Amino acid sequence: MQQSSKRRDRLIGLFAAGVVLLNPPVLDLFSGGVIFGWPALYVYVFCAWGLIIGGLAAVLERGREVSRGDGGDSPQ
Amino acid sequence: MSTPVVVAAALAYLLLLFAVAYAVEHGSARATRLTRSSLVYTLSLAVYCSSWTFNGGIGRASQAGIDFLPIYLGPTLALCLGSVLIRKILRVSRANRITSIADLIGARFGKSTGVAALVTVIAVVGMVPYIALQLKSISSGLDVLTAGQPVADPAATPVLADGALWAAIVLTIFAMLFGSRSLHPDEHHPGMVVAVALESILKLVALTAVGLFVGYGIFHGFGDLFAQGRASEAVQSLYEHVGLSRGIDWMVMSLLAAAAIFCLPRQFQVMVVENVDERHLDRALWLFPLYLLAINLFVLPIAIAGRLIVPLGADPDSLVLTVPLAAGQPVLALVAFLGGLSASASMVVVEATALSLMVCNDVVMPALLRWRSLDLAQRPDLTRLLLWIRRAAMAGLMALGYIFMRWDSQRYALVSIGLMSFVAIAQFAPAIVGGLFWRGATKSGAVAGISLGFLVWLYTQFLPSLAQSGSLPGAFVTDGPLGVALLKPYALFGLTGLNPVTHSVFWTMLVNIGAFLGVSLLTRQSAIERAQAALFVDAFRFDDAAQIWRRTAYLPDLVSLAARFLGRDRANAAFAGWARTRGVDAATALHADAEMVLFGERLLAGVVGAASARVMVSAVVDEEPLGVDEVMSILDETSRLIEANRRLEDKSRELEDATASLREANARLQVLDRLKDDFVATVNHELRTPLTSIRTFSEILRDHPELPIAERQDFLRVVVTETERLTRLINQLLDLSKVEATDSGVAMAVLDLAPIAAHCATSMRQVFAANRIELALDLGDEAAWILGDRDRLVQVVVNLLANAAKFSAPGHGKVTLGLSRDADAVELFVADNGPGVPPADREIIFERFRQSGDPLTDKPGGVGLGLAISRRIVAQHGGRIWVEDNVGDGAIFKIRFAPAGPNAQRAAAE
Numbered sequence: 001m002q003q004s005s006k007r008r009d010r011l012i013g014l015f016a017a018g019v020v021l022l023n024p025p026v027l028d029l030f031s032g033g034v035i036f037g038w039p040a041l042y043v044y045v046f047c048a049w050g051l052i053i054g055g056l057a058a059v060l061e062r063g064r065e066v067s068r069g070d071g072g073d074s075p076q
Numbered sequence: 077m078s079t080p081v082v083v084a085a086a087l088a089y090l091l092l093l094f095a096v097a098y099a100v101e102h103g104s105a106r107a108t109r110l111t112r113s114s115l116v117y118t119l120s121l122a123v124y125c126s127s128w129t130f131n132g133g134i135g136r137a138s139q140a141g142i143d144f145l146p147i148y149l150g151p152t153l154a155l156c157l158g159s160v161l162i163r164k165i166l167r168v169s170r171a172n173r174i175t176s177i178a179d180l181i182g183a184r185f186g187k188s189t190g191v192a193a194l195v196t197v198i199a200v201v202g203m204v205p206y207i208a209l210q211l212k213s214i215s216s217g218l219d220v221l222t223a224g225q226p227v228a229d230p231a232a233t234p235v236l237a238d239g240a241l242w243a244a245i246v247l248t249i250f251a252m253l254f255g256s257r258s259l260h261p262d263e264h265h266p267g268m269v270v271a272v273a274l275e276s277i278l279k280l281v282a283l284t285a286v287g288l289f290v291g292y293g294i295f296h297g298f299g300d301l302f303a304q305g306r307a308s309e310a311v312q313s314l315y316e317h318v319g320l321s322r323g324i325d326w327m328v329m330s331l332l333a334a335a336a337i338f339c340l341p342r343q344f345q346v347m348v349v350e351n352v353d354e355r356h357l358d359r360a361l362w363l364f365p366l367y368l369l370a371i372n373l374f375v376l377p378i379a380i381a382g383r384l385i386v387p388l389g390a391d392p393d394s395l396v397l398t399v400p401l402a403a404g405q406p407v408l409a410l411v412a413f414l415g416g417l418s419a420s421a422s423m424v425v426v427e428a429t430a431l432s433l434m435v436c437n438d439v440v441m442p443a444l445l446r447w448r449s450l451d452l453a454q455r456p457d458l459t460r461l462l463l464w465i466r467r468a469a470m471a472g473l474m475a476l477g478y479i480f481m482r483w484d485s486q487r488y489a490l491v492s493i494g495l496m497s498f499v500a501i502a503q504f505a506p507a508i509v510g511g512l513f514w515r516g517a518t519k520s521g522a523v524a525g526i527s528l529g530f531l532v533w534l535y536t537q538f539l540p541s542l543a544q545s546g547s548l549p550g551a552f553v554t555d556g557p558l559g560v561a562l563l564k565p566y567a568l569f570g571l572t573g574l575n576p577v578t579h580s581v582f583w584t585m586l587v588n589i590g591a592f593l594g595v596s597l598l599t600r601q602s603a604i605e606r607a608q609a610a611l612f613v614d615a616f617r618f619d620d621a622a623q624i625w626r627r628t629a630y631l632p633d634l635v636s637l638a639a640r641f642l643g644r645d646r647a648n649a650a651f652a653g654w655a656r657t658r659g660v661d662a663a664t665a666l667h668a669d670a671e672m673v674l675f676g677e678r679l680l681a682g683v684v685g686a687a688s689a690r691v692m693v694s695a696v697v698d699e700e701p702l703g704v705d706e707v708m709s710i711l712d713e714t715s716r717l718i719e720a721n722r723r724l725e726d727k728s729r730e731l732e733d734a735t736a737s738l739r740e741a742n743a744r745l746q747v748l749d750r751l752k753d754d755f756v757a758t759v760n761h762e763l764r765t766p767l768t769s770i771r772t773f774s775e776i777l778r779d780h781p782e783l784p785i786a787e788r789q790d791f792l793r794v795v796v797t798e799t800e801r802l803t804r805l806i807n808q809l810l811d812l813s814k815v816e817a818t819d820s821g822v823a824m825a826v827l828d829l830a831p832i833a834a835h836c837a838t839s840m841r842q843v844f845a846a847n848r849i850e851l852a853l854d855l856g857d858e859a860a861w862i863l864g865d866r867d868r869l870v871q872v873v874v875n876l877l878a879n880a881a882k883f884s885a886p887g888h889g890k891v892t893l894g895l896s897r898d899a900d901a902v903e904l905f906v907a908d909n910g911p912g913v914p915p916a917d918r919e920i921i922f923e924r925f926r927q928s929g930d931p932l933t934d935k936p937g938g939v940g941l942g943l944a945i946s947r948r949i950v951a952q953h954g955g956r957i958w959v960e961d962n963v964g965d966g967a968i969f970k971i972r973f974a975p976a977g978p979n980a981q982r983a984a985a986e
Contacts, residue, residue, distance in 0.1 A: 011160075039376075053369060
């Protein structure tokens with residue numbers, strides 16, 4: 001129980017981080033810039049997006065080990 | 077490229093997909109196992125990426141840079157919360173056999189047919205443009221591949237020459253083959269899922285191939301591509317993202333897409349209905365966003381390349397095809413076309429399956445069932461009818477989509493059409509989220525929110541789109557209806573400065589959420605709504621419904637009802653399987669209890685939807701609405717709780733009692749323990765005192781041979797006395813242990829107590845005389861028959877007499893030994909006129925080594941074992957010994973025996 005609420009909190013944290021990182025005004029900070037010859041905005045959005053996905057994977061895959069026991073309840 | 081080649085390639089590809097699907101549903105175990113993989117589940121979710129993504133995303137990117145991305149960022153963010161929201165939808169849907177979004181909302185708000193029908197109508201209206209979009213992209217793809225560019229005005233081409241029509245027909249057949257071949261209570265379509273997953277792979281591969289070709293085949297790496305783009309003034313703006321209005325649009329699009337990921341009928345189909353294992357969700361929640369990221373990685377580079385190498389004025393939505401063509405790579409263009417076809421086909425097939433299910437279960441079937449003259453409920457087999465209704469619904473949907481495409485969508489970019497659909501579908505989000513997490517959400521609130529939101533959508537999105545295509549006068553948009561500027565659909569009530577989508581989202585959501593909350597707060601739930609609300613909101617807490625309906629049915633009725641929709645064999649198997657888990661024999665049981673009725677209803681709900689299932693089941697069920705009985709049973713539940721609580725209190729009180737008696741026993745044990753210590757100390761003392769004096773006097777005699785003879789005599793007398801005392805003590809200790817050891821083994825005989833008492837008095841007379849104490853006898857004349865052991869009895873009486881002599885003052889002491897008899901007792905007493913026994917000591921003196929007063933300081937002659945031995949002997953005779961105050965002064969010891977029986981008396985007298 002405690003484990004799953006921890007997991008939920010982490011996911012909500014990721015959501016909040018995603019909302020901030022992947023929306024203006026943070027997004028606009030990279031507008032028009034250049035990183036190694038690539039558009040900064042393009043590079044930034046995909047990096048931030050990838051980070052969020054990485055975080056999701058870390059939380060969810062770790063949770064799989066823990067929740068395996070109660071995951072398989074199928075009423076039918 | 078010639079038309080036949082392209083068409084043949086497309087058809088071959090579709091046939092291949094169908095073969096795969098067929099193999100999964102009918103073929104080898106390996107193919108079937110595919111459906112149990114979380115990867116296939118994830119890839120099937122990618123049905124989200126329709127040709128809107130494949131073609132429209134690149135079109136959008138070529139015009140507005142990364143503005144196409146919120147459509148994929150929104151779902152990523154929504155899926156962060158997916159393990160709360162989507163898991164709950166999964167749980168609820170599985171438990172209640174919910175098979176569509178309309179079913180979900182209908183079931184939540186009291187299994188309402190009306191709500192489900194409303195949702196279905198909105199979904200159909202909202203999705204028709206979206207289906208049209210897919211058809212449009214296929215037909216323009218065909219045109220680009222064969223003619224180099226899309227036809228300028230498809231409406232001018234004859235209908236039969238229109239590629240989109242043929243695409244629509246082929247896809248309709250395809251959808252029917254995949255989605256409505258047979259009825260299954262879970263609405264699983266494993267073949268379709270695997271085919272969609274395969275298409276998702278092809279989409280990704282095709283787009284990535286074009287992207288890599290653009291980067292390394294046309295340009296010298298992506299750095300070069302981006303640099304060239306920056307150098308071009310027209311392209312430069314794609315690298316920027318500034319401005320408040322653009323920021324708001326970005327966020328609104330994110331929000332829309334986040335809502336769409338769980339509100340779109342096709343997403344619900346693949347994510348919830350086709351889910352075979354809840355654990356797949358955990359992986360899909362991050363793997364699916366990863367897919368979205370991967371498929372969008374090359375969208376901007378392709379778009380930039382398109383702007384750089386494709387002549388200005390070309391259709392931006394076809395860039396994924398025109399770029400390879402412009403670079404002289406028709407084969408790559410064909411692959412890209414097949415990728416786009418995959419995107420369209422998967423979307424259309426799944427969407428048509430999901431929508432036809434909704435139309436059939438939530439609109440057509442309830443209507444037919446209510447149409448009494450059809451008498452549908454009496455037909456023996458409805459499975460075929462159901463399938464044909466679904467097929468007809470699919471055909472109807474595709475027809476609507478084609479008509480919309482041909483006459484309306486030409487002026488629109490793909491993305492605008494898709495967004496229009498998203499806004500319509502987002503109208504379900506408040507009711508779903510509210511319904512799942514807010515117990516107080518009422519049916520009236522949901523109906524008000526959804527229908528008002530939909531009306532505002534019609535006004536701010538759908539009608540203007542008709543106006544722009546010329547079906548309505550254009551002045552409707554530019555000047556407002558009847559010239560009322562305040563009602564302009566793109567600037568309602570003077571709200572300007574937003575793009576049409578953002579504008580529409582604002583108004584629809586304001587009205588929708590406002591009405592949903594407001595009406596919910598003002599209205600009440602019916603009993604069934606309340607039950608369903610609890611079931612949905614507390615989905616994680618209860619596995620099954622708290623049943624407030626007491627419904628029973630005649631089991632064969634229930635089974636044959638299910639058989640009409642599922643087929644006889646399947647229905648029988650389902651009921652038998654269920655009955656087995658409950659330990660009931662379905663073949664012989666006649667009556668279905670409430671639980672079984674619920675099972676039957678859910679079984680049906682899987683096929684015809686919750687609302688219809690409820691209507692049909694109620695026809696064969698004796699249903700008592702929430703009346704006095706139910707209230708009573710709920711009260712009963714409560715009173716049972718109270719009862720249990722009370723019993724718990726009793727238990728704890730009993731426990732307290734037990735604790736108290738335990739404590740008491742413990743205290744007694746402690747006393748006993750102390751007594752034992754006293755006993756050991758006393759024995760020690762009693763033995764040591766005589767031994768010490770014997771030893772002392774003996775040493776004096778040894779060490780002082782010069783002592784006068786008289787003194788020696790005195791000392792020797794002391795030694796002898798003490799030795800006697802020691803002997804007595806040891807004898808008595810032996811006696812005691814002997815008496816205790818032979819508790820049960822006393823040789824009993826019928827005796828006359830009187831002569832025994834007299835004998836004792838005689839033997840003690842010397843002692844009394846020596847102390848000048850008077851001993852009187854009061855034994856009476858009759859015999860006093862008792863059952864006993866003579867020697868033991870003598871021991872007791874002598875002990876009592878000796879005690880009396882000891883405690884009586886020499887000179888004027890008087891002791892009486894007497895007997896009294898009555899019908900049920902023989903009583904022997906020894907009375908004296910000594911100091912008496914204080915009441916506090918009257919029990920203690922019968923214990924071993926316990927004498928009246930302090931045993932260590934007051935030292936009457938005696939070791940304190942006599943009375944203990946006496947009591948033990950008396951007890952062995954079944955008698956009782958005690959002490960009381962003598963009349964006058966002194967103490968009187970009494971012994972009470974049961975008299976021996978009259979026969980025994982007579983036998984002894986003869």
